[in-house]
Amino acid sequence: MLTKGDEYPIHQTPEPIAFSGTDRNFYDRYFFCAYLPDGSGYCAAAFGVYPHLNIADGHFSVIRDGIQHCIHASRVLGFERMDIQCGPIKIEVVEALKSIRLIVENHEGVAAELVFEGRSAPVQEPRFTRRIGTRLFMDLTRFTVNCRVSGWVEVDGKRQDYIGALGTRDRSWGVRQIGAADAQPIVPAVLPQFYWLWAPTNFPNLSLYAHVNEDATGAPWNRRSSLVMDGAEQDRAIHLVDDRFSIDWQSGKRHASAATLAVRDAEGRDHRVQWTPIDLFMMKGIGYGHPSWVHGGYKGELVVEREDFRPSDLDPLEIHNLHIQHVAKARHEGGGLASDGIGLVEQLVIGPHIPSGFAAINDGAK
Secondary structure (H helix, E strand, C coil), X not given: CCCHHHHCCCXXXXXXXXXXXXXXXXXXXXXXXXXXXXXXXXXXXEEEEECCCCEEEEEEEXXXXXXXXXXXXXXXXXXXXXXXXXXXXEXXXXXXXXXXXXXXXXXXXXXXXXXXXXXXXXXXCCCEEEEECCEEEEEEEEEEEEXXXXXXXXXXXXXXXXXXXXXXXXXXXXXXXXXXXXXXXXXXXXXXXXXXXXXXXXCCCEEEXXXXXXXXXXXXXXXXXXXEECCCCCCCCEECEEEEEEEEECECCCCEEEEEEEEECCCCCEEEEEEEXXXXXXXXXXXXXXCCCCCCCCCCCEEEEEEEECHHHCCCCCHHHCCEEEEEEXXXXXXXXXXXXXXXXXXXXXXXXXXXCECCCCCCEC
């Protein structure tokens, strides 16, 4: 089965590009987010290709006056992985690894055109590999880059220009749970557990990238904290050591009221970064954990839908509402220096996590 991708020297297996190894859960995804310098106007997008499910989907969502406005789109891929458009949502690679244009053609009053220019070369994160017993849960590679963002977003005739805007984009590919759930139960049965914090942050002359995955005891199984100066080339990230995240949880929720990262630099100096949330974004608005717009789910030949909701009205402990991002102000102190920045703190905490006091699938903080 030959497709346009086979014309390019990008093969990774002896198979045509249409085939990605053997796992039906293989995926290839773009993520974008943008916000104005004060943290307002937050918007995000996700675009995924699922070669073995023969599906592509795209999502765009923006917060206006406390309401999250979303566009969801899904189509049959037709095995053509080089076609990165799904209904009104389109991605244009202006310059690989440097500049990407995100276009949302007007659908029921929501439209956008945003250009993401990397502040440096992307940072490749440690490979994410996790099993539940013997079953592969995730195995993926991801790169992330903070960006300067320009363009506009329109909702119901009101256009907002993104001047001096900042943001983050990432690319990930590999294996994770997509589409229909596996009907075969895991034996022996285990309580679902996933603890994830991710905090890409824009400071005046550099970017901070920090994340951690922890098991139920609080032991990290994937983590990294790095600084990257503006204009830095690939492999020029400064990796920090002894990085430790701590979260102050809102009472009765699994949403943070504050997040703190303690790290040491190469000279052994202590540093501390604290994030203070200023706005809430529900990741189901771009398909993550959505009850009906799950990534890789089959909807038909082409289906597009608008959805609006107010995040503050949703039950924070309902399973589909656990995956969130906080737009957050950041304060760094350490090494004789101090600076202020802005970024996001993404949180997905399902199941037990002893350091947080969580014992069930979705119990709230005491």
